[in-house]
Amino acid sequence: MRKGERRKQELLQIAYRMFITRGYENTGVEDIIEEAGIAKGTYYYYFESKEQTLEEVIGMMIDEEMEAAKEIAASDISVPQKIVGIISAARPTQEEQPIEGALMRPENVLMHNKIRQKLMSDMVPILAKVVEEGINEKIFDCDNIPERVRMMLVVSGEIFDEGQFTERDVEVFIDMTEKLLGAKSGTMNFINKLIKR
Amino acid sequence: MRKGERRKQELLQIAYRMFITRGYENTGVEDIIEEAGIAKGTYYYYFESKEQTLEEVIGMMIDEEMEAAKEIAASDISVPQKIVGIISAARPTQEEQPIEGALMRPENVLMHNKIRQKLMSDMVPILAKVVEEGINEKIFDCDNIPERVRMMLVVSGEIFDEGQFTERDVEVFIDMTEKLLGAKSGTMNFINKLIKR
DNA sequence: ATACATTTTCGACCGAAAGTCGATTTTGCA
DNA sequence: TGCAAAATCGACTTTCGGTCGAAAATGTAT
Numbered sequence A, B: 001m002r003k004g005e006r007r008k009q010e011l012l013q014i015a016y017r018m019f020i021t022r023g024y025e026n027t028g029v030e031d032i033i034e035e036a037g038i039a040k041g042t043y044y045y046y047f048e049s050k051e052q053t054l055e056e057v058i059g060m061m062i063d064e065e066m067e068a069a070k071e072i073a074a075s076d077i078s079v080p081q082k083i084v085g086i087i088s089a090a091r092p093t094q095e096e097q098p099i100e101g102a103l104m105r106p107e108n109v110l111m112h113n114k115i116r117q118k119l120m121s122d123m124v125p126i127l128a129k130v131v132e133e134g135i136n137e138k139i140f141d142c143d144n145i146p147e148r149v150r151m152m153l154v155v156s157g158e159i160f161d162e163g164q165f166t167e168r169d170v171e172v173f174i175d176m177t178e179k180l181l182g183a184k185s186g187t188m189n190f191i192n193k194l195i196k197r
Numbered sequence C: 001a002t003a004c005a006t007t008t009t010c011g012a013c014c015g016a017a018a019g020t021c022g023a024t025t026t027t028g029c030a
Numbered sequence D: 001t002g003c004a005a006a007a008t009c010g011a012c013t014t015t016c017g018g019t020c021g022a023a024a025a026t027g028t029a030t
Helices: A003-022 A029-036 A040-046 A050-074 A079-089 A106-136 A145-160 A167-181 A191-195 B003-022 B029-036 B040-046 B050-074 B079-089 B106-136 B145-160 B167-181 B191-195
Strands: none
Touching: A003 A029, A003 A040, A003 A050, A029 A040, A050 A079, A050 A106, A079 A106, A079 A145, A106 A145, A106 B106, A145 A167, A145 B145, A145 B167, A167 A191, A167 B145, A167 B167, B003 B029, B003 B040, B003 B050, B029 B040, B050 B079, B050 B106, B079 B106, B079 B145, B106 B145, B145 B167, B167 B191
8 A cells, every 4th residue: 555655745746846836825726636637635635734735845845955955064165165055055946936036925925934944943053063164174263153053044045035136245145154153254255256157 | 085094094903903913814804894893895995905904004013113213213322222222123013912923923924024024125224324323433334234234134033033032142143233233342232131121 | 955976885795725524446455 | 355444536615805786875066
């Protein structure tokens, strides 16, 4: 009796794609079951509610990003580069969005929020580890690491997620990061080059 | 033909109270009209939609807070104290909430978000003015003021709105603020005393 | 006061969308 | 082959925001 597991994964995949491309609020349970070719009852055999489906979908997304983040943390690039890499990874999949910023639209606040919350709690420990590494290397110098890391993530999320940010935002963000971590001015400056795509 | 205006204000007041105490999602149009003692149609004679009602309610809230913020900005307390005062004013009315953190609950993300957005855009210019004042007084020293102010607001909102924050959070926030604004260490330290109520 | 126009009110009705449930089919296994 | 568990079905229910045409209240010009 393993058929069920596959079915659930299939539904999860469909929901995942639809939630991201059309948004959570714009996706009806009807849409999902239509594409899957199943009946309402079957859907609710696998999920308690639409919101629980969202929860699981987000779990999938975050897991992927956590994977990427851990890989970056373990790689042998410089600590500042790790930080930038992880922060970049730590945002909702920006590919596969047909309509501009579908994720951040008013209709999708619920999803956006849940993502942010989970991302935050999962990502802080990893980033904190990297910062400690930086402290050992004497690149950084600060206390209360988790709190500082959290603030960095909060700001990066709010400023960069919307897609609308200026060069000045980046500049200030770099400055803030360096000071927050007690780094020498210029340590994080390479971010600038990365951003200008 | 002025009767209508009064009616609308009445509805706005009821909605305001209900949205804050029970949350937006938990308040049905039915609830509002029941308390007002009117029919569905009457409600929709005054509002295009439930969401538009929310918009107007939020407008009311923010207006009040803007008023307070402007007063603080114009008063003759010290610049750092103004900043703290304004930031404190710049958050959703924390009184009149029966259930703990009703505003931030998952059901109320929509409202919470709209509030934050409006608060942010309205508050940045005022705070920026105050920071400039501080620069003139040589207390602060920084460029890109609006961007820096925005980051302060973002962090304060995210960290302090939930009600769940530690002493360390405050400590780091103070440190961040000082560095973000180019203030001497200790300039903002009095916040600590304020927070410990 | 009368008639006509405008504003305000009413509440039955609509439609969308999530969620329920008992019946039925499929599947694994003894 | 037969039975229990798993999986599927789809009609039905509920909830809730929103619509609409009719009616009542109010204002205004003659």
